[in-house]
Amino acid sequence: MIALRWGRQRRDLPLRQSASARWLPWVLALMVYLAGLGGVGLTLLHDTLRAARGSLAASLTLLVPAEASPARLETVLAVLRQTRGIVSARLLPPAEVARLLEPWLGSSVVLAELPVPRLIDIRVEPDGGTDFAVLRQHLASVVPGAHLEDYQPWLAGMRAAARRVDGVLVAAIVVALLLMAVSAGFAARFDLVAQRSVIELLLLLGADDGDIAHPLAMRSLRLGLWGGALGAAGVLLTTIALGDAGSLIRSPAPPAAIGIADWRLWAILVGAVVAAGLIAMASARATVLRRLARMV
Amino acid sequence: MVELEQIGKRFADGAQILSEVSLRLEPGGFYFLTGASGTGKTTLLQIICLAQPPSHGRLTLFGTDTAGLDRPARAALRRRMGIVFQDFRLIDEMSAGDNVALPLRVTGATPRQIRDNVPELLAWVGLAERGEAPAATLSGGERQRLAIARAVVRRPELLLADEPAGNVDDDVALGLMRVFERINQLGTTVLIATHDLAFARRFGHQHFHLDRRELLDAGGAPVP
Numbered sequence: 001m002i003a004l005r006w007g008r009q010r011r012d013l014p015l016r017q018s019a020s021a022r023w024l025p026w027v028l029a030l031m032v033y034l035a036g037l038g039g040v041g042l043t044l045l046h047d048t049l050r051a052a053r054g055s056l057a058a059s060l061t062l063l064v065p066a067e068a069s070p071a072r073l074e075t076v077l078a079v080l081r082q083t084r085g086i087v088s089a090r091l092l093p094p095a096e097v098a099r100l101l102e103p104w105l106g107s108s109v110v111l112a113e114l115p116v117p118r119l120i121d122i123r124v125e126p127d128g129g130t131d132f133a134v135l136r137q138h139l140a141s142v143v144p145g146a147h148l149e150d151y152q153p154w155l156a157g158m159r160a161a162a163r164r165v166d167g168v169l170v171a172a173i174v175v176a177l178l179l180m181a182v183s184a185g186f187a188a189r190f191d192l193v194a195q196r197s198v199i200e201l202l203l204l205l206g207a208d209d210g211d212i213a214h215p216l217a218m219r220s221l222r223l224g225l226w227g228g229a230l231g232a233a234g235v236l237l238t239t240i241a242l243g244d245a246g247s248l249i250r251s252p253a254p255p256a257a258i259g260i261a262d263w264r265l266w267a268i269l270v271g272a273v274v275a276a277g278l279i280a281m282a283s284a285r286a287t288v289l290r291r292l293a294r295m296v
Numbered sequence: 297m298v299e300l301e302q303i304g305k306r307f308a309d310g311a312q313i314l315s316e317v318s319l320r321l322e323p324g325g326f327y328f329l330t331g332a333s334g335t336g337k338t339t340l341l342q343i344i345c346l347a348q349p350p351s352h353g354r355l356t357l358f359g360t361d362t363a364g365l366d367r368p369a370r371a372a373l374r375r376r377m378g379i380v381f382q383d384f385r386l387i388d389e390m391s392a393g394d395n396v397a398l399p400l401r402v403t404g405a406t407p408r409q410i411r412d413n414v415p416e417l418l419a420w421v422g423l424a425e426r427g428e429a430p431a432a433t434l435s436g437g438e439r440q441r442l443a444i445a446r447a448v449v450r451r452p453e454l455l456l457a458d459e460p461a462g463n464v465d466d467d468v469a470l471g472l473m474r475v476f477e478r479i480n481q482l483g484t485t486v487l488i489a490t491h492d493l494a495f496a497r498r499f500g501h502q503h504f505h506l507d508r509r510e511l512l513d514a515g516g517a518p519v520p
Contacts, residue, residue, distance in 0.1 A: 198387060209368075
């Protein structure tokens with residue numbers, strides 16, 4: 001016999017591209033697009049929650065009836081400043097209140113003519129141990145009708161909603177990844193059927209299953225990376241197009257945004273492309289090896 | 297080299313193709329396997345080259361019992377054989393040279409090893425000038441010789457040929473036989489399946505005869 005190299009050098013076997021090469025990148029591109037948008041959505045959601053927690057959890061507003069006298073306002077401020085966990089209490093000047101209400105009332109309204117409550121902005125230490133129930137009772141005894149408005153219920157609701165959205169986005173990403181694997185596996189089966197006679201010949205000539213699976217898996221890796229790049233480009237364009245959409249939402253929390261300068265966006269894009277390539281490769285290889293085991 | 301013991305083959309539809317076939321091929325031997333169409337010659341060759349499992353019986357190749365072998369081990373055994381298929385199984389869109397190089401590529405031969413061996417083999421079977429021609433453009437006789445060149449390019453220990461002279465005229469058939477005998481002289485064990493008993497008898501080599509699914513030797517007695 002001819003002396004041959006028996007190392008694990010991959011064999012250059014004549015396995016052609018089949019029709020799956022035409023549609024697989026586009027299917028993978030769509031899946032990467034969906035998974036990438038899911039990843040961006042998750043990032044934005046977590047950013048929004050974090051920002052809301054940071055800015056709102058330490059903030060409260062006390063609404064004092066408009067008819068409260070200046071002396072009672074001073075008493076209220078003193079009570080607040082002496083309360084454990086409260087860092088500051090500031091009576092908002094009428095001009096600032098007018099600015100806050102301008103979106104709803106317009107600029108032509110004279111606030112002094114309306115029974116607008118006086119607003120006190122309160123800053124609390126996070127986990128400062130403030131007993132809000134006691135504080136509410138205390139304030140009500142000083143100024144009946146005073147209303148302490150905190151954002152905790154709003155935050156709690158937002159957290160609950162975020163958990164559900166989070167679950168949906170994670171499920172969408174997982175489904176997209178699974179569909180990538182299924183698509184690549186289906187394409188590999190298509191390749192095997194299209195080249196069955198050549199593959200049987202190669203097996204009869206002594207080719208190892210791995211030698212046949214390798215070129216098909218490498219081809220799936222290339223198609224996966226190509227499709228992934230297309231999908232990632234779509235995610236990038238969509239993210240740019242929706243860049244400042246968060247500012248359109250009127251929310252007590254600052255809007256979250258992810259821009260092209262954000263490294264996390266690029267991590268998502270690169271991760272999605274690499275995942276598409278690796279999933280396509282692994283799925284194709286597993287499918288080919290499983291199918292070859294049933295052949296000669 | 298090759299030993300079959302009580303080999304039988306029954307297909308899924310219940311058709312019994314082979315029954316209790318036993319034979320032994322010695323290293324360096326030259327054998328014919330004869331029998332009318334449908335007696336199981338091709339099936340027997342497919343069992344020997346591990347393309348089909350026997351329904352029962354034991355097959356030993358190169359001293360290895362093939363029962364229960366994993367796929368890498370089966371592939372390793374196949375690499376020690378050369379096969380001339382009845383339908384040639386050439387890849388039509390590839391050149392003659394690339395078809396011959398295929399078994400070398402399967403075993404990871406270097407480009408240099410391929411360059412050193414393929415032209416020599418093509419010349420050996422009289423296709424030196426046709427190396428670049430797509431296999432699809434070759435005549436029937438040329439395709440037959442190309443299939444033989446591909447089967448022997450690795451200098452196999454065992455060469456199986458299924459009706460290699462089935463579709464060619466007598467002169468070409470004699471030429472092919474000379475090629476097989478030269479391969480045999482280099483140490484390769486040769487087993488040729490043919491339906492033409494008279495053709496097999498012309499060369500004086502030992503032959504096995506399949507009749508009604510059972511194996512008889514040239515004298516008509518079952519092979520022990």
